Amino acid sequence: TATFVRLQGIGHVRVHQHRPVRGTVKTVSVKREGHRWYVILSCEDVPAEPLPATGAVVGIDLGVASLVTTSDGDHLDNPRHLAASADRLAVAQRDLARTKRGSKRRRKAVARIAALHGKVRRQRLDGAHKAALHLVRDYDVIAHEDLRIANMTRSASGTVETPGRNVTQKSGLNRSLLDAGWGVFLRILADKAESAGRELIAVNPRNTSRTCAACGHVAKENRLTQAGFHCQRCAHTAHADVNAAINILRAGLALRDVAQAA
Template identity: 70%
Template sequence: MALRRSYKFRLRPTRKQEAALTACLDDHRTLYNAALEHRRTAYAKAGVRVRYGGQSGELRHIRADDPGGQDRWSFSSQQATLRRLDRAFAAFFARVKAGRTPGFPRFKGRGWFDTVEWPRDGDGCRWDSQPEHPTATFVRLQGVGHVRVHRHRSLRGMAKTISVKREGTRWFVILSCDDVPAQRLPAVGAAVGLDMGVVSLVTTSDGDQLPHPRHLAASADRLARAQRDLARKVRRQRLDHAHKTALALVRTYGVIVHEDLRITNMTRSASGTLDAPGRSVAAKSGLNRSILDAGWGVFLRVLAHKAERAGRELITVSPTGTSRTCARCGHRAKENRLSQAEFVCRRCAHVVHADVNAAINILRAGLALREAAGAA
């Protein structure tokens, strides 16, 4: 089975190339904002909806009128920027139609436009542009040149689109590749239930507690002077840990069951309104920070991708009652869970770590669903 997969590599541009990359980003942002202004003005003055086809047709005139400016960049990458605006408008109209808060497309400031895309390898860009070089990989970008790539892992499949992204002071190239072969792991008969927690990222039904290193809490003292850079580092650390933890699980278990968590609802503010203020707002805010720091959503997305690629079975179950129900006798009561870590059944006096108890219940629920689906 062939998949589509993205690869992200660090760029090592020279100072001259970095200046060119910055200019490329700024000119594409200017094009995006000008196209947005064109659409707004046309509709406000004449009630006319300007679409991608018309704006793409005007590109040649824009390039001809700006020698040494817009014409130095790839025509295809500029079309991709106009398609990006078109997608923003399509999403806006879809939200209007669905009755949601529409959020009209906005002009992009310097900190809100960080990516340029080349839709096809070979059209204004070329991956591995100097294959004769014995030790390094380069990507050629029109108007920038051959930029050195820190290629830290092998590339599979065929590069389809190439994007360059700025993150703080760093530059990255992102390749979307087709025909990437799936790396299926050998079959295993073991099954596991996972309980997501704040103290431990994951507790398994086997009793293993997989920690999360709490990067946000550990780095909080630097937030004031480097908030944006630190947030990016935390995101990369959390993603790296999620990949390693998920890979360990799919290598060990053939069936993985986890709770169907609604993380957006779980982390919703408890502040309420002026007329109906919320209760325990400070405690709820602290819990929200812990949930977000644990990175449940990131971990579950990574786990789903790795399970699919490895041919593992992933089952989601409702979390209702899993933390209050005794895994031994089935008695459900709020009083069974004495604390974050301790579970003592009020009926049979079964004592176990609360998260292990929940993970066992989750596994049983998932296997019951699996058996019912098989019988049907």
């Protein structure tokens, strides 16, 4: 059956509905991405769809090598969609630079770049939905780092008064963080957790990557490499992200106990 949306001043427009509308529609907005148009519905009083309890809890560490590493030792891949499209984007940017302003070729070049970026956004969104769904299906309680992503990806160049250091390396790291899409993933995870009746706990990330999950010793030297963790006190060895995820889980459960006792 065809689905139509009535837009003021335009009339009824046929749309491809990708999922049922639940709750009460409050606002309707229209967005254009390249040659594609989207109708976005905002709803309230959306009925929850709680999932059966699993009795399992997990801590997750967000990263660049793996988007998510769990305290159980699982790694969810980070596809790096922007990096995968870097060559095509570079070619499209060079083609744009050769065009004249106001020309038909320039409009086509701009549309091509917008289409490439739109594809990256859709791929990143799809990956975030799948990763979040995997977690809310398997765990009743999910603890994650309370990350300030905007601060983490602040301009590497700094200001005239206080110029940045290691600008090239920091800029590359910023691109990797934004390509991973941590903010998108955490937002989707929060929405799915609420709908599924799961508990999401945000914890302070301070020292979670430097603390030994076996003995609690905190030292910068414990983190040997990006993936290697070796405690300088008890000699505990583990994957660094798994070790951090265990610490995040413990911190989350401690916060939960405090909240329940209050």
